[in-house]
Amino acid sequence: MSFELLMLAAADGFSYAGLLFLVSLGLTLIFGVQGILNVAHGSLYAFGGYTAATLAIWAAEKQAPTWVLLAALVLAALVVGVILGGILEIGLLRRVQDKDPVLQLLVTFAAFLIFEDLQRLIWGVSPYSSTEVVSRLGNFDIFGITYTAYQLLLIPAVAFGVYLGLLFALRRTRLGKQIIAVTHHREVATALGINARKIGLIAFIMGAFLGALGGALAAPTTSLVPGVGTDMIVLSFSVVATAGLGQITGALITALLIGLARSVAVYTVPELEVAVPYLIMVAVLLVRPNGLFTVAQARRI
Amino acid sequence: MDALIRTEGLSLSFGGVVAADNIDFRLDVGERLAVIGQNGAGKTTFINICTGFLKPTRGRVWFDGKDVTGMEPRHIVRFGLGRSFQLPQLFLDHTVRQCLEISAAARQGRLSFFKPLAQSVNRREIEHTLELVSLRERGSELASSLPEGQRKLLDVAMALMLNPKLLIMDEPTSGVASEDKHDLMATLMRALDERKVTSWFVEHDVDIVSRYATRVAAWIAGKVAADGPPAEVLASAAVRREILGTA
Amino acid sequence: MARLFDIRILTIAGSLLCLILGLAFPWSKTPIIVGLCFGIATLGVAAMVRAGQVSFGHAMYACIAGYTVAFLARAWPQLDGLLLILAGVGASLFAGAIVGVFVVRYRGIFFGMLNLAISMVLYSVIGKFYAITGGTDGLRINRPTLLGIEFERAGFETVLLVGTLLAAIGLGILVQRYFQSASGEALAGIKTNETRLEYLGLSARRVLWDGYLFSAGLVGLSGALFALVQGLVTPDIGSWLRSGEFVFIAILGGSGHAIGAFLGAAVFELVKLFAAAYMTGIWQMLLGITLIVVILVAPEGIVGLLMKKSALATPRRKSPWGTRREENKWTP
Numbered sequence A: 001m002s003f004e005l006l007m008l009a010a011a012d013g014f015s016y017a018g019l020l021f022l023v024s025l026g027l028t029l030i031f032g033v034q035g036i037l038n039v040a041h042g043s044l045y046a047f048g049g050y051t052a053a054t055l056a057i058w059a060a061e062k063q064a065p066t067w068v069l070l071a072a073l074v075l076a077a078l079v080v081g082v083i084l085g086g087i088l089e090i091g092l093l094r095r096v097q098d099k100d101p102v103l104q105l106l107v108t109f110a111a112f113l114i115f116e117d118l119q120r121l122i123w124g125v126s127p128y129s130s131t132e133v134v135s136r137l138g139n140f141d142i143f144g145i146t147y148t149a150y151q152l153l154l155i156p157a158v159a160f161g162v163y164l165g166l167l168f169a170l171r172r173t174r175l176g177k178q179i180i181a182v183t184h185h186r187e188v189a190t191a192l193g194i195n196a197r198k199i200g201l202i203a204f205i206m207g208a209f210l211g212a213l214g215g216a217l218a219a220p221t222t223s224l225v226p227g228v229g230t231d232m233i234v235l236s237f238s239v240v241a242t243a244g245l246g247q248i249t250g251a252l253i254t255a256l257l258i259g260l261a262r263s264v265a266v267y268t269v270p271e272l273e274v275a276v277p278y279l280i281m282v283a284v285l286l287v288r289p290n291g292l293f294t295v296a297q298a299r300r301i
Numbered sequence B: 001m002d003a004l005i006r007t008e009g010l011s012l013s014f015g016g017v018v019a020a021d022n023i024d025f026r027l028d029v030g031e032r033l034a035v036i037g038q039n040g041a042g043k044t045t046f047i048n049i050c051t052g053f054l055k056p057t058r059g060r061v062w063f064d065g066k067d068v069t070g071m072e073p074r075h076i077v078r079f080g081l082g083r084s085f086q087l088p089q090l091f092l093d094h095t096v097r098q099c100l101e102i103s104a105a106a107r108q109g110r111l112s113f114f115k116p117l118a119q120s121v122n123r124r125e126i127e128h129t130l131e132l133v134s135l136r137e138r139g140s141e142l143a144s145s146l147p148e149g150q151r152k153l154l155d156v157a158m159a160l161m162l163n164p165k166l167l168i169m170d171e172p173t174s175g176v177a178s179e180d181k182h183d184l185m186a187t188l189m190r191a192l193d194e195r196k197v198t199s200w201f202v203e204h205d206v207d208i209v210s211r212y213a214t215r216v217a218a219w220i221a222g223k224v225a226a227d228g229p230p231a232e233v234l235a236s237a238a239v240r241r242e243i244l245g246t247a
Numbered sequence C: 001m002a003r004l005f006d007i008r009i010l011t012i013a014g015s016l017l018c019l020i021l022g023l024a025f026p027w028s029k030t031p032i033i034v035g036l037c038f039g040i041a042t043l044g045v046a047a048m049v050r051a052g053q054v055s056f057g058h059a060m061y062a063c064i065a066g067y068t069v070a071f072l073a074r075a076w077p078q079l080d081g082l083l084l085i086l087a088g089v090g091a092s093l094f095a096g097a098i099v100g101v102f103v104v105r106y107r108g109i110f111f112g113m114l115n116l117a118i119s120m121v122l123y124s125v126i127g128k129f130y131a132i133t134g135g136t137d138g139l140r141i142n143r144p145t146l147l148g149i150e151f152e153r154a155g156f157e158t159v160l161l162v163g164t165l166l167a168a169i170g171l172g173i174l175v176q177r178y179f180q181s182a183s184g185e186a187l188a189g190i191k192t193n194e195t196r197l198e199y200l201g202l203s204a205r206r207v208l209w210d211g212y213l214f215s216a217g218l219v220g221l222s223g224a225l226f227a228l229v230q231g232l233v234t235p236d237i238g239s240w241l242r243s244g245e246f247v248f249i250a251i252l253g254g255s256g257h258a259i260g261a262f263l264g265a266a267v268f269e270l271v272k273l274f275a276a277a278y279m280t281g282i283w284q285m286l287l288g289i290t291l292i293v294v295i296l297v298a299p300e301g302i303v304g305l306l307m308k309k310s311a312l313a314t315p316r317r318k319s320p321w322g323t324r325r326e327e328n329k330w331t332p
């Protein structure tokens, strides 16, 4: 592998890790607060992507300025996060809150099945993409390779910004502290007068927004096809599981690891591209069953 | 006397809390030990370490002459140790009778694959044990339908079903109505005598302790503060001050 | 005994219906065999559900068995169909034994998603190695002999129909016996209390591994039969959607009794035929909506409803989902 290829792989992986991190962050946040692994999270990614592409194509046709194109991506994620996230949480998850965890998992799986077809009905099966904003932001040279600023600067910057913002919000704001309280001890938090339902809804919508944002930011650089949601849910799960459920900083590091490993595979053993993230997860879980960054706790009997 | 269980320098802390502080302890065959101590003194933790549920940071445990330090509970259980829990650990989706049948089947070592459970165990023995803990009428009901007191009994019965050499019971009478406690203990002790099982139970009720134990050990802050005949231990100054609150 | 009697009648009636339909309308043979295959696979998935675990990747065992059949049949065309099936089951058992050692260490979400991840690796690898696997076009399988006899297409299908039906009945009985054996009841104990299992001297992982091996073999058998009746294997046989369909049928039919797998599969096949005719393109949506309705309205599935209806039957379990695993979260 030449140095240039290595740099290309690194750039690909870095950018991809940004997207992966955003989606995984949403998944892990929802898990932390609600105790539910939302299988439909992949659909939020897909819907975010398709909605963003639709908006961006429309805006590009109208010759909108670059900032409008970028705003359209975020707007798409917001719309999807609030509407679909709200529907999922209020319409479905609340109804199974006291049921067996397996049934909760299955309900989100059912939602995923529904969303998959819905997405096909709305956007069809032919590939969808809008690359206008990428070409507007232009390319730049680094270490002998040329890469798009959108992928190498914007996406990682957004991902890192979201990471810092979330950490700050969780530690310093009232809402953030309430979220943490509910995460650690739902009953105690409720006893302290925190409206755990409301916090759950807010956190769910935040998580849904992050999933959709990942899709929206991916839209200008990939072509969306049916099935992207499936790949993304399993991939983001492997990030979250490798890091340890509920681990935010862990998810950042793991997303980087998996993103980079995957793009190195793309350039060296393309047959294994899909398998690499899972191989990493399996390897980690063999050694640390709770993930890299979780400290195991004994159950009290 | 042979030591059935013996520990040396057993220690474990949770964060800052020292739950087991360098404990040397032994229990001989035929004894009936009552363990007393305030909430959080480390009684359950000590049982958890001895039975392999928790690993000590320091020290060793021998059961029936074998070093079992760091072993999984299932291996120690196979050497002849039975345990009931402070929070009953039942198969809540199974019937009361099935819970005992699973215990009886487990005792045989290999679980059969195609023989119905009820036919792979000794029917009479199951009914006898159900009778013993007065659960015969509820045998066909789900374990989840039992009130707390009866769950405790079923929990003990499941451990008893293994025919252990040593039975450890973590607060067998908590959750049982106070007027029934004595009946329950009397029955349990009769069953244990009948089977020649050495026993060790955690208990808060002084009456019960002095009536049914042959020896009492008092736990204070992760240490065995007093250990000996019931009358002696219950009268000791530290126990009266720290545990009974009568001094 | 009254309940057993009901189930016997149900089994006999269902079997006769399969035979009569299959012989009267030859086009229906394939869907009936496929339905039975789904039922057999679901028997395996239902065993996992009884242990409180759902796997989103079990179709990988159908895939392994199906491709084993295809590879062998192409390499040695003279091999008998029965041998091919046995080899397919053997391969899935072998894979299940190895994967099982790893996945039985996990519960809940981890169990479900790890199975999914492993199946997705298999799926993508099969799709990528075109030269060996035929990629997404799959591999054709020529009709093999059955018990040494060569059959025309119609005869072959009839023999497969009868054979699959017999296998389904036999396995249904066998699996039900397993559910009620010491091992099967301990498996159900994994759902409610692993701590107790350990303190009975049992290894929860071992108990789950036994069940996992069963389930892999059953799904494998369904895959081998499926490959033979279709005369073709494609990676779709091991897709996540197929795994999801097995879980769907297990929940729909209910895991309270082995017959639930076949009741669920029957309803599933009917809905599929209906959807293929009148509602193309929203199959998954239909599945999703039905799943939600079943979970909210009848979480014990069809079997649960039947048991409730027949006053004579005393349900052995209040509900497979009635009691939450108390304080026993899914932590692996």
Ligand SMILES: Nc1ncnc2c1ncn2[C@@H]1O[C@H](COP(=O)(O)OP(=O)(O)OP(=O)(O)O)[C@@H](O)[C@H]1O
Residues within 6 Å of the ligand: A298, A299, A300, B014, B017, B018, B019, B037, B038, B039, B040, B041, B042, B043, B044, B045, B046, B086
């Ligand atoms: N798994 C654990 N993680 C953290 N701390 C623990 C754990 N188990 C026990 N502790 C702590 O160790 C100390 C001893 O607890 P333990 O349960 O052994 O007390 P106990 O004597 O059985 O009390 P009780 O009478 O309430 O049952 C307590 O301070 C408890 O909070």
Ligand SMILES: [Mg+2]
Residues within 6 Å of the ligand: B043, B044, B045, B086, B170
């Ligand atoms: Mg205690």
